[in-house]
Amino acid sequence: MTVYNRVALIGLGLIASSIAHAMRQHGLAGEITGHDVLPETRQVALDIGLVDRVFDSAAGAVEGADLVILCAPVGAMGDIAAEIGPHLAPGATVTDVGSVKQAVIEAVGPHLPAHVHFIPGHPLAGTEHSGPRSGFATLFINRWWLLTPLDGTDPAALARLRGFLETLGANVEEMDPHRHDLVLAVVSHTPHLIAYTMVGVADHLRRVTHEEVIKYSASGFRDFTRIAASDPTMWRDVFLTNKEATLDILGRFTEELFILQRAIRMGDGDQLFDYFTRTRAIRRGIIEAGQDTAAPDFGRAVQPPEKQGKG
Amino acid sequence: MTVYNRVALIGLGLIASSIAHAMRQHGLAGEITGHDVLPETRQVALDIGLVDRVFDSAAGAVEGADLVILCAPVGAMGDIAAEIGPHLAPGATVTDVGSVKQAVIEAVGPHLPAHVHFIPGHPLAGTEHSGPRSGFATLFINRWWLLTPLDGTDPAALARLRGFLETLGANVEEMDPHRHDLVLAVVSHTPHLIAYTMVGVADHLRRVTHEEVIKYSASGFRDFTRIAASDPTMWRDVFLTNKEATLDILGRFTEELFILQRAIRMGDGDQLFDYFTRTRAIRRGIIEAGQDTAAPDFGRAVQPPEKQGKG
Ligand SMILES: NC(=O)c1ccc[n+]([C@@H]2O[C@H](COP(=O)([O-])OP(=O)(O)OC[C@H]3O[C@@H](n4cnc5c(N)ncnc54)[C@H](OP(=O)(O)O)[C@@H]3O)[C@@H](O)[C@H]2O)c1
Ligand SMILES: NC(=O)c1ccc[n+]([C@@H]2O[C@H](COP(=O)([O-])OP(=O)(O)OC[C@H]3O[C@@H](n4cnc5c(N)ncnc54)[C@H](OP(=O)(O)O)[C@@H]3O)[C@@H](O)[C@H]2O)c1
Structure with missing residues (x-):
């Protein structure tokens, strides 16, 4: 059941590829777009069908997406947010999977326009492997996915993201970022x-x-x-x-x-x-x-x- | 194929029970005797067929055994050696599975009569579980079993023990105890x-x-x-x-x-x-x-x- 029409994945490694496999399995996204810094990674992602389209830039990948998931290392998220900020569709939800939450909120938040919903998150699931070929659809099943929503987060956007993550198999909980x-x-x-x-x-x-x-x-x-x-x-x-x-x-x-x-x-x-x-x-x-x-x-x-x- | 006529296991926990299961599977011992400090453990060992006979004392269990394996915690081995020393059969081999070797050699060695072969050892295999019910026959397969023989160890006794351990599935190597x-x-x-x-x-x-x-x-x-x-x-x-x-x-x-x-x-x-x-x-x-x-x-x-x- 489609929850988002177009989902953009930025950073196509273990977590992004696991999300992509699980989304495909459950038909959660109308279309999946993606971007990664490495051209080889972009090509692999396209070849193995993680994404329907890849883009050379993060800005290109988020164009028209109603869900954007930042799946790059935590240190890269500020720059990515600065780049995609002006290209985000009104009403889009932006989330991330970073293992640290306060620093991501500080780095990403200021770059996002008021017309998007920023809901930071972190799946407590992973393996020691990385890269676009390491993902698998069952990674999140029965694992926690912590969301650290900011004050004044739109309840409807939050509920929609929650439903999406629960369909990936995760147990979603909210938590203070600190x-x-x-x-x-x-x-x-x-x-x-x-x-x-x-x-x-x-x-x-x-x-x-x-x-x-x-x-x-x-x-x-x-x-x-x-x-x-x-x-x-x-x-x-x-x-x-x-x-x-x-x-x-x-x-x-x-x-x-x-x-x-x-x-x-x-x-x-x-x-x-x-x-x-x-x-x-x-x-x-x-x-x-x-x-x-x-x-x-x-x-x-x-x-x-x-x-x-x-x- | 029987390698020893009577094997005595002292301390009937994870390692001893794994040895017992593997010995049974390969028919390595004519008879298995055993001793543990706890009466309950002795009863379980008998009930589930780890040993053919249990004894209230370590001295009783080693009587007539041609292989004695000390499987108690390292700190208990000195006292056990002192107790069994006078009861060991001439020509018997005594080995142990302790995770430390120098201290065991110092604690056990002095108590053993000259007419037995003392060959200290340590299987690099285990799990986080303990007790007589936690053992399984495949524990040692493809794992190292380190022997730290003393100077002047009888080559025939060493070769016999080696063959026995290899049949349990282990890769046997010799090493200096230090x-x-x-x-x-x-x-x-x-x-x-x-x-x-x-x-x-x-x-x-x-x-x-x-x-x-x-x-x-x-x-x-x-x-x-x-x-x-x-x-x-x-x-x-x-x-x-x-x-x-x-x-x-x-x-x-x-x-x-x-x-x-x-x-x-x-x-x-x-x-x-x-x-x-x-x-x-x-x-x-x-x-x-x-x-x-x-x-x-x-x-x-x-x-x-x-x-x-x-x-
Ligand atoms: N692995 C886990 O156990 C785990 C669990 C929960 C959350 N997380 C979080 O999930 C995120 C991704 O981790 P992962 O395990 O999926 O790592 P990964 O397999 O290494 O994937 C990260 C991907 O992002 C790419 N990337 C780096 N900088 C980028 C940028 N500026 N723009 C676009 N893409 C960029 C990387 O490319 P390169 O290969 O060229 O660097 C790599 O392909 C991290 O924030 C991490 O904290 C990880
Ligand atoms: N577990 C591992 O991963 C591992 C791996 C390699 C080597 N080892 C070595 O193997 C030996 C046994 O470990 P294990 O894992 O089999 O532990 P275990 O499951 O706790 O078994 C030890 C048994 O010895 C008994 N015991 C204690 N003092 C005794 C004594 N004075 N006389 C007779 N029995 C006595 C214990 O009884 P209680 O329960 O009453 O204490 C227990 O039943 C240790 O020397 C250890 O260093 C362990």
Whole structure:
């Protein structure tokens, strides 16, 4: 069922391509237009049918669209908004999928004309892969899609966007942008920085060779390497734009790490045991809330080397 | 094909039960005996057929066994060795599965009589679950099983144990125990401590509620909660017994974290981008080496809440 006549996707990577596949599956858009900075990406998007038409410029892609979704890295959104502002159709809805919300609102908001509805958003869904070929229609199913609407947002425009996102499979909730950035610093941004750091440490160590790290990468480190394989541009932008909350949580993290480090040094087994017991409960909560699989080791199937790449 | 006539398992949790299932599947043991501190665990092990006979004491279980596998937490192994030492059959092989090797060698070695072969080992395989019901026969397939034999180990006893472990599906390698503890501090022990800490931080934060952390736990944090749901006793013992290497790697980790933290504070995007680009390569190496799945997000399937627990 068509919800928007023309949807423009700006930035044709993982999130945009997943939205495109899901829109096609549900017939949500009359037409899909798109733009990406890279000519190769634009060509792939056209070839695999993500979009009906691609444009060399973001301005061209948004012309006549009643929904515009900004799917570029957070740091690029201000410039994109400045470019498309004058070309947006009256009554159009503009949303984004950026992982940070306050910085996007500050960067994008001032460039948009009064006659469009700007409703910032963030799907809590993704993988470590990126680019136009990495998307899939089921990415958003049963995942949260947080909207951080500004004061005075038109209820009809909001309801229409909500309905659209729910048809993609998402559970939509509204949230204050400041709170969004703090919660995400805890559940996503700081864990990513920590994973990147640990993988970096392993990479730099001279006494343990690169081969050993790869060969014996056990549970724990393997999981970190998946997280630390995420798109560098996206994550650079996240940390630069959610600086305050990330530094705040990092400070807390270092404080607690020093406490555990001291317990190890002092041989205080009781303190370690108590700490490790309390963290178990959170995992149970997440599984009960349907936010992760209860299967051991995520149910992952590791293939012997000779079978990799063939499946 | 029977490799040992009687195999005794001491400590009947995840690793022991996985060994038992795999031994049964391949007919590797004439008879399996077992002991665990908890009477309930002993009963379960008997009921579900992990062992043919259980004993109230470790000493009873090892009587007449030609292979003894210590599968208890690392911190318990010294006492177990002291108890079983006088009861071991001449020519028996004693091995262990502890995640730390130097401390186990120091704690166990002195208690074993000269007429047994002590060959310390460590399977790089596990899940976040524990207990006698959590094991499965395929746990060791295509995973490393590191042996850290002492000087003067009998080649025939070593070859026999190797063949046994290979039939369980493992890739067996020999390693120096000191090096083992350092490599594992990098690829497993320190990542676990970090994951525990991050989950602990989320748990303690007053400004972000418990409900929010669970509800919005995105990729990154979710992965950490799985790691931080591992057995507290096992991990307490790992940190207490691999203290030196863990503290060493933790020091490196904090150093690098401070550098990235400073880059965030200073807004140095290039430094962040370069760091995040280099860590990607390690992930590729791990997947090519067949040590993890290339499927996005580990290929995990998250079930909607209403389906959880039914499958
Ligand atoms: N991946 C996740 O887990 C996830 C989850 C939720 C939200 N998000 C957010 O979704 C957005 C996109 O992430 P993604 O994972 O889809 O990344 P992605 O696969 O790398 O896609 C981003 C695309 O935007 C393009 N781009 C960069 N600058 C642009 C510009 N000025 N104009 C037009 N296109 C531009 C990129 O081109 P190049 O390849 O040339 O850079 C790339 O094709 C980000 O804001 C991110 O914070 C990501
Ligand atoms: N899990 C992994 O990922 C993994 C991987 C490789 C190696 N390991 C190593 O394997 C060993 C066992 O780990 P696991 O994962 O199998 O843990 P587990 O599922 O908790 O099993 C350990 C069992 O040993 C019992 N136990 C404790 N003290 C004992 C004693 N003095 N005598 C006899 N039994 C005793 C425990 O009883 P209670 O329940 O009463 O404590 C429990 O049933 C540890 O040394 C660990 O370092 C674990």
